[in-house]
Amino acid sequence: MDAATKLCGVVGHPVAHSLSPAIHNAALRHDKRNAVYLAFDVLPDEFATFVDGMRAAGAVGLNVTIPHKRAAAEVCDVLDEQAHQVGAVNTIVFTDGKASGHNTDVAGVTAAVKEIGPIEPDATALVIGAGGAGRAAAWALAAMVKEVWVANRTAARAEKLRSSIGRTAKVIPWREVPTAAASVDVIVHATSVGLEGDEAILGPYELQKAKRCGVLLDLVYGPDETPLVREARRVGIASADGLMMLVHQAAAAYELFWGSPAPAAVMRRAAAGMARPG
């Protein structure tokens, strides 16, 4: 590091668990950039001041994680289409003193789903969850399939997402998720269920009945295969957990920061090494 070292990082609260520094610093080293990517634990009350400070300090950009993604949309001078649709920003780029807000979670879901398997344009997709990740997933799928079904434990949140997407989306009542899973081509799980322990949003019986489903993405990830991915693979559904999306959204953010292609394979190895050591 020297006086010309460029600064970027991730801001969240808490943020100590974030894999983003390992992923981005591996890419920066690979590309021999004189830059560093740090993690900043910032309280919600101090978020706007922090972003102003980073802008004043000449930082290249920031990734934004829980709980600041909505606040980030408020502090940016301009939003791209995805950030505007989702109503949340996970990447801020500072250019000539202006902050532009992006949502690379959308690109992350799109790329991950495509990597898992082919999807026909007349497909139907089920998104389980309508929080920040569920919104990004639903918008990503709305551009890829004919119809997006959204289910959320709190129905009002699913309805809000449906109405923002429009007529290609429909709400599935929470209790009908297992039945709906049997009628769709793509399933994206975007709730916090499965983050800890062995709980899965769909059990072996429901996955066994999901005969049409050719692609399943679980946004949750951990040191091992998630229970949902394990069961889906057991019944022959092509699946991946959230690490794949994490790397794709990070690669999209890197490209926004640096204006050049991301070394995706390097980033993937760094993520896997941190999430699943040994």
Ligand code: NAP
């Ligand atoms: P969020 O905005 O807080 O939303 C949480 C979602 O989980 C809501 O849909 C919530 O439903 C639902 N939920 C929580 N507990 C539940 C339960 N016991 N039963 C049923 N539904 C429950 O969080 P988020 O940012 O969307 O994150 C959601 C998940 O995606 C997390 O597991 C997170 O780690 C993962 N994620 C992964 C990536 C990646 O790159 N792989 C990126 C972002 C997020 P209600 O509305 O009813 O509360």
